[in-house]
Amino acid sequence: MSLEIERKFLVKSDAFKQQAVEQTRIVQAYLNSDKRRTVRVRIRGQQGFLTIKGQSSESGLSRYEWEKPISLSEAEQLLALCEPGAVDKVRYLVPVGQHMFEVDVFAGANQGLIVAEVELQSEQEAFTKPAWLGEEVTGQNRYYNSMLSQHPYTNW
Numbered sequence: 522m523s524l525e526i527e528r529k530f531l532v533k534s535d536a537f538k539q540q541a542v543e544q545t546r547i548v549q550a551y552l553n554s555d556k557r558r559t560v561r562v563r564i565r566g567q568q569g570f571l572t573i574k575g576q577s578s579e580s581g582l583s584r585y586e587w588e589k590p591i592s593l594s595e596a597e598q599l600l601a602l603c604e605p606g607a608v609d610k611v612r613y614l615v616p617v618g619q620h621m622f623e624v625d626v627f628a629g630a631n632q633g634l635i636v637a638e639v640e641l642q643s644e645q646e647a648f649t650k651p652a653w654l655g656e657e658v659t660g661q662n663r664y665y666n667s668m669l670s671q672h673p674y675t676n677w
Contacts, residue, residue: 525574525586526644529664532635533655537624540651541613547625550603554667561667562599565612569596581660582644606630606670618649630673636664 549563561572569592575585591599600607608631613624620639627634636658639648658664663672 523586524583526583526641526646527638528582528641528648528657528659529661530637530639530657530659531655532624532637532653534653535635536653537613537615537622537637537651540615540617541624542616543614545612546610547612548600548607548609549666549670550600550607551667551670552599552603554604554671556662556667559667562596562603564593564596564600567593569593569599571596571599577660580644582641604670606673608666608670615651617651620648622651627669627674630675631669632675634669634674 545566547563547565549561552560552562557576559572559574561570561574563570563572568590570588571591572586572588577584607629609628610625610631611628613626615622615624615637617639620641622637622639624635624637627636637654641648662668663677
């Protein structure tokens, strides 16, 4: 298990698309969405993943994460067992300075929401903030995908 340290921001324009080096559709749902531990099933492109995440730190910057690739058919079968409320999005990988931003453009019940995340080596690590980056929402529970699956953006 490793420690995931990331910061999360809203995105204020689609200018990031010009810098993107990859885009992939992601569909994910939760076997368990308890805030102390989430168990996620994800299909990214043609690959499945099973991910367990621990509770976020007080700052919301870090939490433990364990992820294992699984077959597409295993992921499809596990999705059928998940809690209601799958999250559907397109993820853009956008290099900025020494970091790779993951920009998620949500569809379906979360249409209109665009969120960028950047993974860091430490909570104090500096990074370049591109002009398209908006308000920081790190640690705000309603922006966690597990919460978006239960309380979609279009219902806020």
